[in-house]
Amino acid sequence: MTATKGLEGIVAATSSISSIIDGALTYRGINIDELAENATFEEVIYLLWYGKLPNRAELAKLQEQLDQYAVIPEQVIAQIKLYPAQTNSMAALRTAVSSLALYDEEANDMSEEANLRKAIKLQAQLPTIIAAYSRIREGKDPIAPKAGVSIAYNFLYMLSGNEPADVAVKALDQALVLHADHELNASTFAARVTVATLSDIYSGVTSAIGTLKGPLHGGANEAVMVMLEEIGSFENVEPYIQNALANRVKIMGFGHRVYKNGDPRAKHLQKMSRELGKLNGDLMLYEMSTKIEELVTGQKGLKPNVDFYSASVYTTLGIARDLFTPIFAISRVSGWTAHILEQFSDNRLIRPRADYVGASNVKYIPIEDR
Numbered sequence: 001m002t003a004t005k006g007l008e009g010i011v012a013a014t015s016s017i018s019s020i021i022d023g024a025l026t027y028r029g030i031n032i033d034e035l036a037e038n039a040t041f042e043e044v045i046y047l048l049w050y051g052k053l054p055n056r057a058e059l060a061k062l063q064e065q066l067d068q069y070a071v072i073p074e075q076v077i078a079q080i081k082l083y084p085a086q087t088n089s090m091a092a093l094r095t096a097v098s099s100l101a102l103y104d105e106e107a108n109d110m111s112e113e114a115n116l117r118k119a120i121k122l123q124a125q126l127p128t129i130i131a132a133y134s135r136i137r138e139g140k141d142p143i144a145p146k147a148g149v150s151i152a153y154n155f156l157y158m159l160s161g162n163e164p165a166d167v168a169v170k171a172l173d174q175a176l177v178l179h180a181d182h183e184l185n186a187s188t189f190a191a192r193v194t195v196a197t198l199s200d201i202y203s204g205v206t207s208a209i210g211t212l213k214g215p216l217h218g219g220a221n222e223a224v225m226v227m228l229e230e231i232g233s234f235e236n237v238e239p240y241i242q243n244a245l246a247n248r249v250k251i252m253g254f255g256h257r258v259y260k261n262g263d264p265r266a267k268h269l270q271k272m273s274r275e276l277g278k279l280n281g282d283l284m285l286y287e288m289s290t291k292i293e294e295l296v297t298g299q300k301g302l303k304p305n306v307d308f309y310s311a312s313v314y315t316t317l318g319i320a321r322d323l324f325t326p327i328f329a330i331s332r333v334s335g336w337t338a339h340i341l342e343q344f345s346d347n348r349l350i351r352p353r354a355d356y357v358g359a360s361n362v363k364y365i366p367i368e369d370r
């Protein structure tokens with residue numbers, strides 16, 4: 001038995017949810033470019049869960065269900081109020097999502113209907129949790145979700161209490177479409193491993209949130225913003241990046257395990273970053289980002305991934321840096337739950353082997369002789 005470090009190139013599941021073939025990403029067979037240009041996030045959620053685009057009645061029913069479940073239990077709000085002031089936003093989300101299960105009577109009901117209902121609840125409640133966490137730490141009261149509006153609208157509304165601008169809602173909605181699913185990425189794999197033991201869907205999503213948090217995965221969008229802030233000016237891009245590359249420092253938001261010729265989602269976020277920058281009358285972050293891309297791609301051949309331009313997009317939308325990865329989770333919970341439902345539908349325990357490289361034939365030494 002020989003191990004493949006990081007399971008690179010290993011096919012570990014069959015799935016009909018999303019594919020990456022020859023550098024092209026599809027959700028249920030539909031190219032991401034078409035979805036990014038035309039679909040709403042709610043249509044994508046339906047597509048991922050049910051395998052087809054919804055008609056008007058089906059979409060209206062999903063909207064009704066999301067409205068019905070968007071309010072989070074009072075006890076979860078009360079717990080968020082007790083989190084220490086400096087709590088990491090993804091740790092807060094992970095803890096709050098785990099505690100949702102405590103107040104859901106059907107948390108351990110493994111029937112298909114209950115699992116689908118819990119997927120809808122999770123999708124509806126993640127934005128409410130993150131917005132509540134954001135307001136509570138600012139010393140403000142959480143704002144209740146509105147009915148009849150999109151997840152993108154509701155999230156921006158619950159953050160500020162103001163009606164969000166159409167352009168902001170549209171940009172966030174497109175970002176949510178682009179982040180919704182991505183084959184067997186690390187957090188989705190973690191979710192599938194968890195539920196393949198026949199553990200519950202809340203446990204699966206909690207595992208996934210913990211996995212998305214890391215800077216080699218979803219945490220990279222926040223790390224990109226940290227880098228942009230450290231660089232601070234367009235003039236400083238070149239010396240900063242040259243120094244980082246010379247010292248073999250990883251440039252956040254570049255490279256990908258699967259895409260070697262570029263992430264098809266990045267161009268949409270780049271375009272959004274430029275358009276929002278123009279509208280705001282401030283293209284500095286966009287221009288710094290394109291300069292970083294020119295240098296990193298030119299010298300290392302590494303291309304930007306989905307996390308790179310999302311940093312300037314979210315900042316231009318006025319969103320706090322540490323909410324970037326939680327926003328990724330608002331989107332990706334649609335994919336995680338689709339994969340969890342798929343795993344349940346044809347389950348087998350996921351239990352690979354390890355190539356043992358430790359010592360052998362070692363004798364036990366009594367404690368007094370050590």
Ligand SMILES: CC(=O)SCCNC(=O)CCNC(=O)[C@H](O)C(C)(C)COP(=O)(O)OP(=O)(O)OC[C@H]1O[C@@H](n2cnc3c(N)ncnc32)[C@H](O)[C@@H]1OP(=O)(O)O
Nearest residue numbers: 215216217218220249250251252253254255256257305307
């Ligand atoms: C939504 C997402 O999860 S997208 C990914 C988000 N993560 C990031 O943006 C973090 C930065 N990128 C990375 O760390 C990596 O490219 C990963 C984690 C995405 C992919 O990792 P892997 O497939 O394991 O590639 P690995 O880290 O082995 O890199 C291969 C080579 O490219 C280099 N490399 C890869 N990414 C980068 C980078 N961002 N900056 C500089 N060098 C890099 C590595 O140093 C390595 O070089 P070497 O062979 O000379 O040692």
Ligand SMILES: O=C([O-])CC(=O)C(=O)O
Nearest residue numbers: 181182184185186257306
């Ligand atoms: O697929 C991956 O390894 C990471 C990624 O881009 C994603 O999860 O969107």
